[in-house]
Amino acid sequence: MPKKTMLKQLATPRFQKTALLAALGMASALSFATHVQADTTVSAVMHSALRSLDPVSSSATIARNHGYMIYDTLIGLDADLNPQPQMADWEVSEDGRIYTFTLRDGLTWHDGSPVTPADCIASLKRWGTFDAGGQLVSNHTESLTALDEKRFALTLSSPLGDVIGLLSKPSAVPAFIMPENVASIEPGQPLPNQIGSGPFRFIANEFQPGVKAVYERFDAYQPRSEAPSGTAGSKEVFVDRVEWIHMPDVQTTINAINSGDIDYIERTPFDLLPLLEGNPEITTDVLDPLGMLTVARMNFLNPPFNDVRIRRAALLAMGQEDVLAALVGDPRFYQTCASVFGCNTAISTEAGDESLTSGGRPDEARALLEEAGYDQTPVVLLQPSDVATLTPQPVVVAQALRKAGFNVELKQMDWQTLVSQRANQSPSSEGGWDMIFTNFGVDSFWSPTINMLLIATGTQDSWFGWPSDPYMEELRTEYAMAESEEQRKALAEAVQEQAMEQATFIPLGQFQNVVSWRNELSDVVEGPIPVFWGMHKAE
Amino acid sequence: MLGYFIRRLLAAIPVMLVLALSVFLLLRLSPGDPAVIIAGDMASPEQVASIRTALGLDQPIYTQFFIWMGNMLQGDFGTSLISQTSVMTMITQRLEPTVSLALAAIVFTVLISVPLGVIAAWRQGSWVDNLVMSVSVVGFSVPVFVIGYIVIQVFAIKLGWLPVQGYRSLDNGFGEFASRLVLPALTLSSVYIALIARMTRASMLEVLKEDYIRTARAKGLGERLVLFRHALRNAGVPILTVIGTGFALMVSGVVVTESVFNIPGLGRLIIDAVLARDYPVIQAIILLTAGLYVFINLLIDLSYAITDPRIRY
Numbered sequence: 104m105p106k107k108t109m110l111k112q113l114a115t116p117r118f119q120k121t122a123l124l125a126a127l128g129m130a131s132a133l134s135f136a137t138h139v140q141a142d143t144t145v146s147a148v149m150h151s152a153l154r155s156l157d158p159v160s161s162s163a164t165i166a167r168n169h170g171y172m173i174y175d176t177l178i179g180l181d182a183d184l185n186p187q188p189q190m191a192d193w194e195v196s197e198d199g200r201i202y203t204f205t206l207r208d209g210l211t212w213h214d215g216s217p218v219t220p221a222d223c224i225a226s227l228k229r230w231g232t233f234d235a236g237g238q239l240v241s242n243h244t245e246s247l248t249a250l251d252e253k254r255f256a257l258t259l260s261s262p263l264g265d266v267i268g269l270l271s272k273p274s275a276v277p278a279f280i281m282p283e284n285v286a287s288i289e290p291g292q293p294l295p296n297q298i299g300s301g302p303f304r305f306i307a308n309e310f311q312p313g314v315k316a317v318y319e320r321f322d323a324y325q326p327r328s329e330a331p332s333g334t335a336g337s338k339e340v341f342v343d344r345v346e347w348i349h350m351p352d353v354q355t356t357i358n359a360i361n362s363g364d365i366d367y368i369e370r371t372p373f374d375l376l377p378l379l380e381g382n383p384e385i386t387t388d389v390l391d392p393l394g395m396l397t398v399a400r401m402n403f404l405n406p407p408f409n410d411v412r413i414r415r416a417a418l419l420a421m422g423q424e425d426v427l428a429a430l431v432g433d434p435r436f437y438q439t440c441a442s443v444f445g446c447n448t449a450i451s452t453e454a455g456d457e458s459l460t461s462g463g464r465p466d467e468a469r470a471l472l473e474e475a476g477y478d479q480t481p482v483v484l485l486q487p488s489d490v491a492t493l494t495p496q497p498v499v500v501a502q503a504l505r506k507a508g509f510n511v512e513l514k515q516m517d518w519q520t521l522v523s524q525r526a527n528q529s530p531s532s533e534g535g536w537d538m539i540f541t542n543f544g545v546d547s548f549w550s551p552t553i554n555m556l557l558i559a560t561g562t563q564d565s566w567f568g569w570p571s572d573p574y575m576e577e578l579r580t581e582y583a584m585a586e587s588e589e590q591r592k593a594l595a596e597a598v599q600e601q602a603m604e605q606a607t608f609i610p611l612g613q614f615q616n617v618v619s620w621r622n623e624l625s626d627v628v629e630g631p632i633p634v635f636w637g638m639h640k641a642e
Numbered sequence: 643m644l645g646y647f648i649r650r651l652l653a654a655i656p657v658m659l660v661l662a663l664s665v666f667l668l669l670r671l672s673p674g675d676p677a678v679i680i681a682g683d684m685a686s687p688e689q690v691a692s693i694r695t696a697l698g699l700d701q702p703i704y705t706q707f708f709i710w711m712g713n714m715l716q717g718d719f720g721t722s723l724i725s726q727t728s729v730m731t732m733i734t735q736r737l738e739p740t741v742s743l744a745l746a747a748i749v750f751t752v753l754i755s756v757p758l759g760v761i762a763a764w765r766q767g768s769w770v771d772n773l774v775m776s777v778s779v780v781g782f783s784v785p786v787f788v789i790g791y792i793v794i795q796v797f798a799i800k801l802g803w804l805p806v807q808g809y810r811s812l813d814n815g816f817g818e819f820a821s822r823l824v825l826p827a828l829t830l831s832s833v834y835i836a837l838i839a840r841m842t843r844a845s846m847l848e849v850l851k852e853d854y855i856r857t858a859r860a861k862g863l864g865e866r867l868v869l870f871r872h873a874l875r876n877a878g879v880p881i882l883t884v885i886g887t888g889f890a891l892m893v894s895g896v897v898v899t900e901s902v903f904n905i906p907g908l909g910r911l912i913i914d915a916v917l918a919r920d921y922p923v924i925q926a927i928i929l930l931t932a933g934l935y936v937f938i939n940l941l942i943d944l945s946y947a948i949t950d951p952r953i954r955y
Contacts, residue, residue: 152914154725154918155680155724289696310727311735311906312724312727313725313911314906314910315906350807350904351904355806358794364805519918519919520673522674522679523678523679526678
């Protein structure tokens with residue numbers, strides 16, 4: 104063959120036309136094949152991958168959300184944070200010590216067997232092992248007794264004002280009701296099955312940890328008659344199937360919803376939001392107006408933050424606006440808020456300190472450091488490198504602390520290393536830490552009893568940082584016992600002032616997550632957690 | 643040949659043992675405690691200790707190693723510490739997408755890069771040669787994720803020809819399966835196309851100067867026969883080596899492509915496992931990958947004998 108013949112053949116119009124037609128034909132055929140899917144399947148990209156299937160022993164938010172798909176709770180919490188009957192109604196004895204719960208009719212497990220008081224009792228005991236609020240109830244519990252096939256009694260050793268609030272709270276660990284044999288499993292052991300009594304069934308053989316979790320409507324579920332609101336009211340399901348897909352790349356997620364590959368994004372990245380807001384086929388909205396609080400926590404056990412003056416200096420050094428601008432960027436979705444309960448809740452108060460919301464007072468912080476004789480001991484801040492919503496805070500705070508005269512060391516690490524290191528109570532020079540950052544849903548912060556960062560019992564039961572503050576504990580107990588709203592508000596204000604005075608933790612601002620969904624979805628339920636009941640999908 | 647095959651397999655055993663020990667020790671010495679991660683925020687030290695016992699992490703390291711090795715030799719790779727799922731099940735679920743992607747990418751690579759390399763060598767110094775070499779520089783220089791986003795933007799979003807993301811197994815039909823592999827395979831193959839095109843060109847240039855090529859042309863053989871039967875076959879040994887190791891690299895290094903196209907493969911599994919300190923999963927994948935390297939290298943060595951009759955074992 105002459106030397107140029109092959110190239111000439113490739114360049115002929117006939118060859119090019121044939122190749123183009125073949126490519127177009129194949130692409131069209133493949134494209135058609137990919138868009139065939141069931142109409143009532145909702146594909147949702149959640150904020151994180153589901154790996155652990157135990158929503159009580161795991162503190163992961165995604166495990167909690169999984170729990171709400173397949174389990175139910177005795178009490179629900181409506182969108183206004185008011186407890187409402189869900190699986191059960193309740194009565195309280197006159198002395199406030201005996202709570203009698205009556206299970207509503209039609210409650211069955213996914214295997215068809217009925218939900219019994221024994222299941223509820225075992226579940227509440229398990230909840231009391233893993234949750235701060237559950238521990239509070241557990242510590243005051245004299246007995247949990249089945250009365251008959253529908254009723255059981257929780258008898259307290261002394262009255263506790265907020266029992267119903269604790270049973271209804273959706274975070275950190277809700278009081279999910281599990282079958283007795285599941286609830287009796289020891290910590291660290293896998294749950295024997297994923298049978299719940301909630302509105303969805305978990306499809307175990309399609310579960311790929313870290314990739315996909317599949318749920319199908321539980322046809323025998325008997326919903327309540329009230330309208331859905333938060334985790335309360337009707338949980339009637341109008342779609343056949345929900346698929347939770349994890350996408351590690353946020354740009355891919357945006358591309359996928361724009362092209363119709365997925366229907367729903369639980370947390371839209373703030374910086375990519377404009378790519379969706381310009382698409383008329385997509386709705387973006389805030390479904391949880393309370394949102395999240397981002398906070399800093401100091402280590403109370405070791406110098407320099409074992410000195411309250413130095414903790415106060417750190418608090419005075421910080422300004423929320425800088426943190427929120429770096430974390431969220433778009434002012435539509437954040438606000439400054441110095442309340443340790445989060446803002447816009449029934450008892451929120453910003454009493455005690457305004458410096459956080461007014462950009463900080465570095466000069467006062469510097470003076471306080473001098474008064475305390477701060478010796479330039481390095482302050483170690485832990486920064487997770489792989490959690491986008493926790494990466495900016497340490498950088499901004501480090502700069503603010505340096506400006507006030509702190510010697511700051513920023514330690515970057517992956518989240519799981521940080522999780523292990525934050526449990527280390529040694530000084531930072533020996534592998535410990537001085538300041539960490541985290542985000543909590545306001546629904547898990549909104550009262551002194553459920554806010555785990557306010558627990559100040561030292562190394563025994565406190566959250567990392569291990570504050571010891573008997574007066575704070577006294578206030579929390581009084582709040583739990585309080586029987587009137589006025590009492591609760593007054594005590595909440597006292598807690599706020601004490602938290603600011605002791606710098607129990609530092610609120611760095613409140614922000615809302617933006618949910619995006621394709622317009623084929625409607626009636627998406629508002630509330631503190633993402634739910635898939637009540638939702639319709641157009642055919 | 644059979645004797646050589648068996649000798650090579652036996653030689654792989656100490657390699658795998660040393661690797662297993664190294665991986666095991668490195669993981670145990672790295673920071674991060676799976677029990678703390680599993681226990682959650684409100685766990686007491688007693689609960690963490692109880693989880694550590696339940697997982698066998700309270701045993702001496704050498705005991706843990708021997709238990710793991712003993713189980714593995716019986717085909718039991720253990721259970722994920724985080725999801726409590728069988729490691730073998732997790733790997734099986736993730737192996738298919740990765741191998742499918744790597745195979746598709748290697749097919750694209752071979753179909754595109756070898757002819758390009760041959761043509762570039764054949765027309766050395768011409769515009770074709772310059773074009774192929776320039777494109778290969780681009781293939782080397784542009785990160786894979788950038789290429790991924792570009793092809794998604796063009797072929798999936800603007801033209802709508804192919805899906806944006808995801809993986810479907812063959813059970814869902816060939817169209818569904820193939821349509822979701824085209825863009826990621828094209829993306830993944832870009833760097834290998836560049837590499838193998840250059841390698842093919844260089845090998846071909848060497849061979850085309852040989853006396854037997856001149857002889858073949860002198861006796862009147864057609865150019866296609868000279869290029870593909872005589873020259874390419876003689877230039878094939880280094881090309882095969884690169885293709886073979888390229889395949890192994892693809893299987894073990896597809897994490898970026900898998901992330902951009904949301905393919906639930908082994909790359910993502912190992913990243914997730916490392917971040918979660920899921921020891922059994924990390925250990926199993928690293929051993930599997932090492933075994934794959936050993937096996938592919940063996941296949942490459944055996945294939946030399948097929949392409950080059952002068953090589954005998």
